Amino acid sequence: RLSLSGSLGFSLLTSDSGGTRSAISSNTNATYRFGQAVIAVALLQDFNQTGLQGENFGTVLTRSYTGRFGYALTPFIDTTLRASYSENEFTGVGNSPSSPDTKILSAQASLAWRLQRWLSMGLDYTYTRYGTGGASGGAATENRVAIRLTASF
DSSP: OEEEEEEEEEEEEEOTTSOEEEEEEEEEEEEEEETTEEEEEEEEEEEEEGGGGTOOOOEEEEEEEEEEEEEESSSSEEEEEEEEEEEEEEEEESSOTTSOOEEEEEEEEEEEEESSSSEEEEEEEEEEEEEESSTTOOOEEEEEEEEEEEEOO
8 A cells, every 4th residue: 555645835044144045845755555564765855943953053954865664573573674864954044054064874773572552662773874065074973772661551
């Protein structure tokens, strides 16, 4: 079964200094389910206020691409592979437009086990590479492992 959703718009960013910047904003999702598996892809482009997410790098133009593959090994055990790539382009609103774009590449493998209807346990491994488009590189890598115990009432 195929499921598609999307939105398309026009964004206009105006700064106090008088500069104006426009972009086509879009959010597109496609999901295909077959048997015990699901494949999903998502594309996003829009202005993003980074101060609303705990960091404050001003307003950036974000382009993001995400893919996910999930498979139910048994009725109680699910696996998921995810990959995403995003670019943040500085707009000059709260930041310098001459700053190099930031790029983030991430991959994740997850295993979830339903212990009870209300209780599940999971194991996640995430690899993330942060970088800039500048000549100095400025790259950093993060490897993260998480064990989850989730209760739902």
